[in-house]
Amino acid sequence: MRYSSKLFLSLIILISTFSKIYSQKFTIADVKSYAFPNEMVTSLQGDKIALAINEEGSRNVYVGEAPSFKLRKLTNFDADNGQEITSISISSDGKWVVFTLGGEHGGNWDVSKASNPSSSQIPSKVRVCQMLFAGGPLRVISEGDFPKISSDGEVIAFIKDDQPWVCHLDTVKGDDFLEIPRQLVSTRGKVSDLQWSPVKNQLAFTVNRGTYSFVGHTNLGKELDSEIINWVAPGFYKDSSPRWSPDGSQIAFIRTAASGGAVDSLSQRKPNLWSIQISNLKDKLSTTLWSSPNTQAGTLPPTDGHANLMFPNKQLLTFTSYHDGWPHIYSISTKGGQATLLTPGNFMVEHLSLSADAKSILFDGNFGNDPLDYHRRHIGKVSVDKANMSFVTSGAGNEWSAKSLAGSDTYAYLGSTAQKGPQVYLKNGNQAGSSLTANLYPTKFPEKALVTPTSVEFKSLDGLTIYGQVFDNGDGKTNKPAVVFVHGGPSRQMLLGWHYSDYYSNAYALNQYLAQEGFVVLSVNYRLGIGYGFSFQHPANFLVAPEYWDVKAAGEWLAKQPNVNPKKIGLWGGSYGGYLTAMGLGKDSKLFAAGVDIHGVHDWLGYSQMQLFGDENKKAPDAEWAANLISKASPISYTSSWTSPVLFIHGDDDRNVNFQQTIDLMKRLEKKKVKMESMVIVDDNHHWAKHQNSITVLEATAEFLKNQLMK
Numbered sequence: 001m002r003y004s005s006k007l008f009l010s011l012i013i014l015i016s017t018f019s020k021i022y023s024q025k026f027t028i029a030d031v032k033s034y035a036f037p038n039e040m041v042t043s044l045q046g047d048k049i050a051l052a053i054n055e056e057g058s059r060n061v062y063v064g065e066a067p068s069f070k071l072r073k074l075t076n077f078d079a080d081n082g083q084e085i086t087s088i089s090i091s092s093d094g095k096w097v098v099f100t101l102g103g104e105h106g107g108n109w110d111v112s113k114a115s116n117p118s119s120s121q122i123p124s125k126v127r128v129c130q131m132l133f134a135g136g137p138l139r140v141i142s143e144g145d146f147p148k149i150s151s152d153g154e155v156i157a158f159i160k161d162d163q164p165w166v167c168h169l170d171t172v173k174g175d176d177f178l179e180i181p182r183q184l185v186s187t188r189g190k191v192s193d194l195q196w197s198p199v200k201n202q203l204a205f206t207v208n209r210g211t212y213s214f215v216g217h218t219n220l221g222k223e224l225d226s227e228i229i230n231w232v233a234p235g236f237y238k239d240s241s242p243r244w245s246p247d248g249s250q251i252a253f254i255r256t257a258a259s260g261g262a263v264d265s266l267s268q269r270k271p272n273l274w275s276i277q278i279s280n281l282k283d284k285l286s287t288t289l290w291s292s293p294n295t296q297a298g299t300l301p302p303t304d305g306h307a308n309l310m311f312p313n314k315q316l317l318t319f320t321s322y323h324d325g326w327p328h329i330y331s332i333s334t335k336g337g338q339a340t341l342l343t344p345g346n347f348m349v350e351h352l353s354l355s356a357d358a359k360s361i362l363f364d365g366n367f368g369n370d371p372l373d374y375h376r377r378h379i380g381k382v383s384v385d386k387a388n389m390s391f392v393t394s395g396a397g398n399e400w401s402a403k404s405l406a407g408s409d410t411y412a413y414l415g416s417t418a419q420k421g422p423q424v425y426l427k428n429g430n431q432a433g434s435s436l437t438a439n440l441y442p443t444k445f446p447e448k449a450l451v452t453p454t455s456v457e458f459k460s461l462d463g464l465t466i467y468g469q470v471f472d473n474g475d476g477k478t479n480k481p482a483v484v485f486v487h488g489g490p491s492r493q494m495l496l497g498w499h500y501s502d503y504y505s506n507a508y509a510l511n512q513y514l515a516q517e518g519f520v521v522l523s524v525n526y527r528l529g530i531g532y533g534f535s536f537q538h539p540a541n542f543l544v545a546p547e548y549w550d551v552k553a554a555g556e557w558l559a560k561q562p563n564v565n566p567k568k569i570g571l572w573g574g575s576y577g578g579y580l581t582a583m584g585l586g587k588d589s590k591l592f593a594a595g596v597d598i599h600g601v602h603d604w605l606g607y608s609q610m611q612l613f614g615d616e617n618k619k620a621p622d623a624e625w626a627a628n629l630i631s632k633a634s635p636i637s638y639t640s641s642w643t644s645p646v647l648f649i650h651g652d653d654d655r656n657v658n659f660q661q662t663i664d665l666m667k668r669l670e671k672k673k674v675k676m677e678s679m680v681i682v683d684d685n686h687h688w689a690k691h692q693n694s695i696t697v698l699e700a701t702a703e704f705l706k707n708q709l710m711k
């Protein structure tokens with residue numbers, strides 16, 4: 001009897017759960033319940049992985065090991081308190097996991113300062129932590145950031161107060177710590193990019209001294225202050241990104257121009273030309289291995305990882321450059337000569353990682369056999385010394401941040417589809433990837449209720465082809481309200497599916513919700529974005545925000561759609577997307593009936609602290625002309641023509657766009673009697689570190705758009 005009643009009860013529960021999933025609309029909290037993975041790393045041997053996973057605000061380190069790599073939660077943080085986990089690494093012996101807890105690493109300033117989105121009375125500091133891979137107590141080594149474990153797995157170096165500190169890892173006895181970290185170096189300027197020598201306890205780093213920077217290295221002496229800093233080919237330059245040769249005898253680094261000299265005309269875009277230097281460390285000299293061409297595309301790549309300089313073997317260096325019009329991987333002999341293009345083709349390479357045997361590079365990019373792959377990411381693989389690129393993944397999903405694991409054809413990568421949120425996948429050989437994190441998704445996540453965005457293209461006001469993705473619930477209705485979503489960055493690309501960044505997965509979730517609610521949503525990949533080549537990201541004509549033409553064209557495209565009500569078209573966007581939302585409402589209130597501007601830029605002069613009118617010898621030759629153009633590219637100049645209602649949202653611990661940018665615009669609009677609503681998120685930053693805040697912001701955005709465009 002008991003058995004049948006249990007069976008009956010579980011059947012009832014099952015039916016009610018399924019009926020709930022299929023009958024009920026999903027909420028923003030439901031579609032925001034994806035378990036977001038990032039910061040994935042592997043051990044030296046490729047037999048272990050560690051990564052951060054954010055489960056509705058609970059951010060934890062998860063680890064897995066061969067052969068199953070089944071993930072296990074290592075830390076036990078369960079509060080939605082916005083303490084991000086970054087700089088994860090596994091010691092060379094696989095024994096320790098080290099990471100940074102806290103900070104705001106997406107910021108443009110104060111990235112290592114405490115973030116306190118829960119408004120705790122005393123904010124937690126940014127801390128360097130260690131735990132045994134096998135599990136056990138969490139050890140907070142020190143306040144600090146950017147930890148790196150020495151090649152022998154014995155010592156951790158980290159940055160505290162812009163200086164390098166060190167401490168032995170294995171100094172824990174029970175719960176007692178036997179060694180207090182010590183400051184390794186005290187030097188003028190700001191130290192960053194700590195790099196341990198592969199063979200002995202030597203540490204290289206960049207020292208930024210304002211308008212110039214040096215590369216230095218020092219020994220981890222036995223006694224305090226027993227060693228000196230050895231400078232690597234110091235000169236009147238900006239030197240950075242030191243990379244040791246595998247035998248520890250050489251250092252390669254990136255060199256760009258120091259800041260200074262007569263201020264150039266602001267009408268010309270000046271490329272940040274760069275070179276690859278190599279030093280044998282015996283003398284204070286370096287040799288130029290490669291110099292970027294003196295062209296606009298010869299600029300240091302403004303894409304992920306910039307030059308991505310790697311030193312896979314004694315004979316070879318690899319790097320990324322944009323100079324052929326696309327971000328590609330190159331290799332060059334340490335003896336100099338011609339660089340070899342390893343990934344030829346009209347596509348971008350984005351996130352790279354060197355295989356455990358240092359013989360190949362895994363990367364992701366918008367390549368593939370399907371023209372729609374232009375708006376996706378797939379994994380590719382190429383040898384470090386020959387252009388033999390192969391596709392590791394393909395299809396209608398997105399895959400990124402692949403790592404090679406023990407076993408020649410085993411990979412871990414992050415991936416998504418239009419419906420499946422970002423997950424961790426394990427792939428063996430030609431088998432399809434299997435998810436390691438599907439089990440972390442709650443049943444309320446509405447995977448089956450999500451639409452598949454369709455790719456569209458249209459001409460901008462100057463004829464440039466612009467791509468976008470349309471979200472529509474396919475209800476067949478006409479006269480529907482519509483919204484243009486405008487991403488930020490601006491060097492970003494929205495994809496046909498869930499995005500690899502948490503900020504844009506957040507946006508993807510809202511676009512799916514808005515489609516469910518009956519909006520036609522067009523996510524526009526406007527110029528200045530990545531994925532469509534150099535001249536798209538850096539248009540020759542860049543004055544007075546031509547990217548706004550693409551946003552306006554997106555609105556006009558929607559207005560022509562048979563199922564859209566042209567009088568009910570709105571805008572929403574964050575940051576640079578907030579800026580373009582404000583430009584749309586200010587310049588074209590007749591096209592855009594309402595909008596939500598989240599932490600947007602509204603006064604470029606204020607944002608960039610551009611000192612156009614400094615002392616005479618620092619003044620640009622065309623400063624007045626430039627100021628006029630900057631003013632025309634700023635929404636504060638369009639308050640007189642702004643008539644559409646707007647909702648402003650801004651976190652007051654924003655470290656990308658000052659909170660003042662919104663105060664200033666609101667005060668100007670008040671005078672013009674523009675209908676405004678506003679929401680302040682106290683103590684949160686540009687990336688809504690507290691999960692509940694991101695839900696509050698998205699709910700307010702959806703509510704405002706429904707009130708303005710659906711009634």
Ligand SMILES: CC(=O)N[C@@H](C)C(=O)N[C@@H](C)C(=O)N[C@@H](C)C(=O)O
Pocket residue numbers: 108487488489490492503574575576577601656657
């Ligand atoms: C210096 C600078 O502008 N850095 C950018 C990364 C930045 O902060 N851009 C914001 C205006 C922005 O759009 N931020 C988010 C949304 C992003 O995508 O970077």
